[in-house]
Amino acid sequence: LSGYRTDTPPFAARDFEVQEPVVYLKPGSTGAVTSGGIYTGSSSRTYVVEIVEGGGVGSGTYKVSADGGQTWSAVQTIPAGAVNLGDGVQATLSGTWESGDRFSIAVYRPIAYQGDTHNLEIAIAPHSTMVVNTIGATAVGGDGEPNDLFLILARLKSGLEGNDLKVIGDSLVALRDYQKQLNSIVAGLGAAQERISMKQETYTTLTSQLEKEISQRGDTDVVEAVNLLRTKEAAYQAALLASSKIMNLSLMDYL
Numbered sequence: 001l002s003g004y005r006t007d008t009p010p011f012a013a014r015d016f017e018v019q020e021p022v023v024y025l026k027p028g029s030t031g032a033v034t035s036g037g038i039y040t041g042s043s044s045r046t047y048v049v050e051i052v053e054g055g056g057v058g059s060g061t062y063k064v065s066a067d068g069g070q071t072w073s074a075v076q077t078i079p080a081g082a083v084n085l086g087d088g089v090q091a092t093l094s095g096t097w098e099s100g101d102r103f104s105i106a107v108y109r110p111i112a113y114q115g116d117t118h119n120l121e122i123a124i125a126p127h128s129t130m131v132v133n134t135i136g137a138t139a140v141g142g143d144g145e146p147n148d149l150f151l152i153l154a155r156l157k158s159g160l161e162g163n164d165l166k167v168i169g170d171s172l173v174a175l176r177d178y179q180k181q182l183n184s185i186v187a188g189l190g191a192a193q194e195r196i197s198m199k200q201e202t203y204t205t206l207t208s209q210l211e212k213e214i215s216q217r218g219d220t221d222v223v224e225a226v227n228l229l230r231t232k233e234a235a236y237q238a239a240l241l242a243s244s245k246i247m248n249l250s251l252m253d254y255l
Contacts, residue, residue, distance in 0.1 A: 003115040003116040003117060003118040003119065003120070003133075003135050004115075004116055004118040004120075005114070005115045005116050008114050008115060009114060010113060010114060010115045010135075010136035010140075010142075011111050011112065011113060011114065011136060011140070011142050011150070012111070012112055012114050013109040013110070013111055013112075014109055014110050014111070014112050015109065016039040016041070016044075016107055016108065016109050017039075017107070017108070017109070017110055018035050018036060018037055018038075018039055018089055018090075018105060018107050019035065019105060019106040019107065019108070019158075020035060020105075021033045021034070021035050021091065021103045021104065021105050022103060022104050022105075022106075022162075022164065022167060023101075023102075023103040024101065024102045024103065024166075025097075025098065025101050026098035026099070026100050026101055027098075028098060029054075029095075029096065029097055029098040029101050030095040030096045030097075031051070031093065031094070031095045031096065031097035031098070031101050032093070032094045032095045033049075033091050033092065033093050033094070033103050034091070034092050035089070035090070035091055035105045036082065036090045036091075036092070037082070037084075037088045037089045037090035038088045039087055039088050039089055039107045040087045040088040041087040041088075041107070044106070044107060044108035044109065044154070044157065044158075044161075045066060045086075045087070045106075045107050045161065046066075046068070046104055046105070046106045046107070046158045046159075046161035046162040047064060047065070047066055047085040047086065047089055047091075047104065047105045047106075047107075047162075048064070048065045048066075048068065048069055048102065048103075048104045048162045048163070048164075049062055049063070049064050049065075049083075049085070049091060049102065049103050049104070049105075050062065050063055050065075050069075050072075050100070050101070050102045051097040051098065051099055051100065051101040051102070052075050052099065053075075053099055054096070054097050054098045054099045054101075055078070055096065055097065056078065056094075056095065056096045056097065057078050057079065057080050057093070057094070058077060058078065058079075058080070059077070059078070060077070060078040060093075060096075060097045061075050061076060061077050061078065062075070062076060062078060062083070062093070062097075063075050063076070064083075064085050064086070066085075066086055067161075068160070068161050068162055068163040069162075069163050078093050078097070085105065087107075089105060089107060091103075091105060104158070104162040104164055104167075106154075106155070106158035106161075106162070108154045108157070108158065110144075110150070110151070110154070111141070111142050111150035111151075111154075112142050113135075113136050113137040113141070113142030113143050114142075115135055115136055115137070116135075117135060117137070118135075119131045119133055119134075119135065120132055120133040122196070130192060130195065130196070131192065132189075132192050132193075132196065133189075134185050134188070134189065138185070139182070139185055146174065146177070147174075147177065147178045147181050149178055152171055152174045152175055152178060153171075155167060155170070155171050155174075156168060156171035156172070156175070159171055
């Protein structure tokens with residue numbers, strides 16, 4: 001998954017980051033909010049802020065929940081500066097809000113891809129190679145793209161924590177889209193594996209045939225070969241002796 005960086009884990013969690021607010025406004029509301037601060041907690045969390053009494057700075061009021069709306073803080077007046085939501089997370093409200101307006105701010109540790117963009121290739125024929133992997137950024141995520149599984153799951157978790165049905169629904173749609181991409185990746189890797197298996201079978205067959213031919217030509221019994229050589233040598237010497245005697249015969253030998 002790390003490409004050429006095989007000695008590096010493909011993914012790593014970054015420090016906690018305060019995400020952009022997800023805002024839901026009533027008709028006629030001009031409320032706006034920005035998030036900030038440095039999170040000091042130890043686990044991901046989603047803060048939900050609901051406007052109790054409409055208005056702007058100094059007149060509108062709000063309450064905060066850190067458990068998806070199960071419990072709420074005391075109602076407070078919207079200040080001119082930043083609102084401390086908890087554990088260092090801040091929100092700055094502006095504009096005129098309507099009663100029932102709501103926004104949520106999630107805090108989580110993004111997962112980043114640490115590998116490179118190189119695919120692994122193997123030679124399958126002279127001057128021919130084949131890709132046999134998919135890098136982690138494409139297969140799983142860590143790059144912040146729409147099919148980043150880590151980001152999708154983080155948003156889904158945030159939606160569940162904040163009891164935000166829209167975020168939950170959008171995350172489920174994103175998961176289905178990711179599944180389509182994953183199925184395509186798995187199919188491609190399966191085809192590559194099948195092709196490699198066919199090449200491996202061909203290689204095994206050729207290797208077996210070559211070893212058989214080498215054995216037939218090279219695996220000779222030395223003792224048997226020496227005995228055979230001596231037998232043939234004796235026969236050859238006998239043939240030479242017989243030939244020499246025949247060549248020395250003349251008609252005088254029969255008179």
